[in-house]
Amino acid sequence: MKLKFIAFLLFPLIGFSQQNNSTPTDSIKPSNVFMLGEVIVTNHQNKDTLNRVTSKTMVSQNKMDVSRALNMLPGITLTASGPRNESMVSVRGFDLRQVPVYMDGIPVYVPYDGYVDLARFTTFDLAAIDVSKGFSSVLYGPNSLGGAINLVSRKPSQKLEYDGSLGMINENGYKGNLNIGSNIGKFYFQGGFSYLDRNSTRLSSNFVPTANENGGQRDNSYRTDQKISFKIGWTPTEKSEYAIGYINQQGEKGNPVYTGSDPLNSLLLKPRYWQWPNWDKESFYFISNSNFDDKNSLKTRLYFDRFKNTLDSYDDATYTKQTKPYAFESIYNDYTYGGNLEYNTKFIPKNDLKIAFHFKEDVHRENNLGEPVRHFIDNTVLVGIEDIYKVTPKFTVIPGVSYNIRKNTEAEDYNSTTKVISDYPSAGASDAFNAQIGFFYQLNEAQKLGATVSQKTRFATIKDRYSYRMGTAIPNPDLKPEKAVNYELNYTAGLFNKVTFQTALFYSKLSDAILNVSNVQPGKSQMQNFGEAEYLGVEAQINYEILSNLSLNVNYTYIERNNITNPNIHFTDVPNTKVMGTLEYKPIKILRLIANSEFNSSRFSTSYGARVPDYTLLNFYASGKIAKNFSIDAGINNIFDKNYCLVEGYPQEGRNFFVTLRFFNN
Template sequence: MKQKILIILLFPFIGFSQQNNSKTTDSIKTSNVFILGEVIITNHQNKDTLNRITSKTMESQNKMEVSKALNMLPGVSLTASGPRNESMVSVRGFDLRQVPVYMDGIPVYVPYDGYVDLARFTTFDLAAVDVSKGFSSVLYGPNSLGGAINLVSRKPFKKLEYDGSLGMINENGYKGNINIGSNFGKFYVQGGFSYLDRNSTKMPSDFIPTANENGGQRDNSYRTDQKISFKIGWTPTEKSEYAIGYINQQGEKGNPVYTGTDTQNSLLLKPRFWQWPNWDKESFYFISNSAFDDKNSLKTRLYFDRFKNTLDSYDDATYSAQTKAYAFKSIYNDYTYGGNLEYNTKFIPENDLKIAFHFKEDVHRENNLGEPVRHFTDNTVLVGIEDIYKVNSKFTLIPGVSYNIRKNKDAEDYNSTTKVISDYPSADASDAFNAQIGLFYQLHQDQKFGATVSQKTRFATIKDRYSYRMGTAIPNPDLKPEKATNYELNYTASLFDKITFQTALFYSSLSDAILSVSNVEPGKAQMQNFGKAEYKGIEAQLDYAVLKNLSFNANYTYIERKNVTSPIIHLTDVPNTKVMGTIKYSPIKILLLIASSEFNSSRFSTSYGTRVPDYTLLNLYASGQISKNFSIDAGINNIFDKNYSLVEGYPEEGRNFFVTLRFFNSN
């Protein structure tokens, strides 16, 4: 206990943020950002260390998954769906249905339920990850109720750039990647390949064995993920650019069995023996920016995204037979296509005006093996306007408004008794208005103040409206959009070229929240626009370059979430308090040492009150450059082998290590 208290007390005094050391090491890495793939309101946003993680930071602390990279930011909490072995995040209390994920501004979230397993999205080929919280650009499109997450790819700036790595994780995991790019002036190409394979994760040594888990190596926790990405671009003029991109992700994973003690959890007596033999995604996209003159331009995004996965439910832990009533093979074969146009004009003095049009069609196709395929199709359209009005040299006003409409084209029901497919009753189109305004004031060169208000919405997903949830729910095709009004006050100050302090106060009021209402019919629930909730909190970050070779960072998040409609039903998965700190020390030019620590308070794991306890983690990393083009990285995560969970019954990994050989010419 004394050890935990000591670590927590040290948090305000330790840490390092490589994002904020942009004048030194990180300035080189951020030059590889594919600017055409960014979605930002003002240019200063891409330097905001409250909301951006760069490739250098992700590499230095071995953040191989997007979810774990995002967890380094204040206001973001690492979460998980234990029963599905999915890694996710919450942004100021909003989940991934309400904070959609994009790749270079193109939506990549799953059409059926709006979620995405961020463990399947590795960071090896990314230049940066941006998070917009509450006040996000209307140019992202619909459903950004609580913000948006944008994964920004790389762009080469030299005739030849390459970097890559080969590494080992514990004694049974391997990783490797390579990125190669070339810029020929008006043409450029960028490609990447990555591979990540783990036979299993390691349980903490003090884990007490249960009926479904004996400790040691976590049963059924294997994973394999590989990704190929390619982009070719043309820049005929300084202000015009055209790029075609392709991404192919292929993954498979096991699903560890519930090991908890919650007697109200059905998985205690009826465990799931699940495996995912494929979780595959393929994306084609075209992005362009055409400048007509110095004041007018048109940006275009066109995309086609395919998602396929298979879920196998087995009889028992041998994962060999599918004969029981609960065993099945579920197949998803989805695709999305769409595009958006953004017309940008500076014709009106002191105004930077953007008019946007978005179209998106989501197609979900599902069936169990031996059953016919059911089809679901949604069309979504958005028209939006956003302006940056510079009132004077210090004061900027940013209003935005959009109209969104979603129409269901196909929705098929299946009767497993009669083996007949029929159409669900048609539902009316669902529409919503979004509006926001931001006021930003430059107090002087080193201090900035901002205040924002945004009203955002989220359309109900196909799963929200049509899923029977394995026989426990009644579909509700007429669900209305959720609504949230988000308020924020933020402040940034720089002192003596050594200290940067950033903070934000936030408050969100939700209405028409989509919640499951029990016993609408005996023993069956239904998703309804039933809920009201309030989220409020503070986030802060302090960066201090103590010496040329020593710097630290600490960030802090506090959030309260209140279920106004039903206070006895708890809001899950988000800790009230998260504190992170990292210290960086380079005793000699070729050696970098990093220590990081993280504290999370307890969180509710179920709506009826099951909690997982607080935890503190300590990690150590080292990187040594052994020649001009090679370095060796090594590290230990969870040094004290803490037995902790994000979801009750699903322990996280115990002490683990990695060793990586890196090669590069672009650093």
């Protein structure tokens, strides 16, 4: 099987070669961004390195999944759900329920709980990842309380272009990918295949063995992720484009057990023995932009997304039997379909006006093996208007407003004692208004200043409203949207053609926050619109071209999150301080050396105060071109073998290395 896989990846190298003097990580050019998949407010937004990760950066630092790639940006923190072995991020303190994830502007988050395991989303076929923080375009749609994340795919610019890789990760993992595209005037094709397999991750040598983990290779930490994607496009005119896309992701993973020492954590004495035999996603989409004339156009997105997931809970660490009361097999079989229309007109002088309509239906189907299937259906609609008003050549105002409504049309309850399915009491529709405005002033060619304020909302998920949380909670179908008002001041300056400085001050005030309220009934909690909170902080970034072949990037984030309603309940998973620095050196044209260091201060893991200590990581990467169409990349992560955690009781990987052979033709 592995030989066939290697042969498949190497096939495009036979008979094709092209002169190429670029370094390996420059092989994916900015022109390869699928612009139809972008959601941008201004034309300068996609040049903003505070809020965009390019494929060049992802490749050069071996960021194989979206969560690790996003962690390179200021304002974003790598987080995790340890008990579910899910990789996530926080954007200025907001989690992924409040910052939805899109692929080419199409929502891909899970219908049931609004989350998405970003480790399942590999980066091999991406051109860029865009992040909107706080002030996100109305055109994204509903639920962007704290912003939005958009994964942007590739578009070919030449008659034939390809790149790929074969690699080894430590001694028991391997990866490979191939991207191939063709642009022949009015038609283009882009396809991608990737495979990532690891038998396990290795713990730090400083890890102290526990009753549930003896150290060395982390038990039950395997993963396999395979992805196929393709896109066919037609550009009949310079300003009109039509594309059909397909993505198929198939994943499986283990779920390492809790190894901590928190006496209040129930997993200390009752560990979970979980495995996920499938985490599969399949997406079909159509995106178009039709220009009627120089001033009017219509953009369309239509999509169908299917999500299948199985969770197996076993008796013990042998992962062979399911006979205990806590053992089960849980099955999700969800799908989402919808679309949006975006009418753009420049009929009014100095104004670029967009009117948007979104519709989305989420269908969640769940059952444990041997039980009947329960159905949940939500419909969500948004109508929005956004304008770019050029007051003067240097001063721009961007207002936006939207009306959002969500209605549940089906929600079924199941009584495990009587084996009867019944309907939950009907709940009224939830609606919300969003409004925002941004002011942007170009001081001179090198300096820009901006100020924004936005009122955003998030509807409660199906899980928020209807989950019993394994018998410990009471459903609440009448949950209302939570709200946030986000403020930001930002500044960008270029100095001496060598230094770029960017910074942003931000403040968010949350109300009607959806929190888990304990002991609503003896021993049972409930999700309620209970809380008020505030998030505030600063992020900054400096890019310094020290020499023509030596550059430095440093970014810094400081954030405070205050629970106004109940200061004794702590917000989790986000450190107050994060600093990341990257030094890149090209001693000769065909060789690139990168040193990267990251510091994270201590963070809370539980609302009652358990926390993990701060940590500092040092990583090193090298890439050298060995022939006209080949390069070798190698690197070491966590050089000093730091034993650290993102969540208490779930240690991260110790020192690890990789070696990759890359091939390309442009």
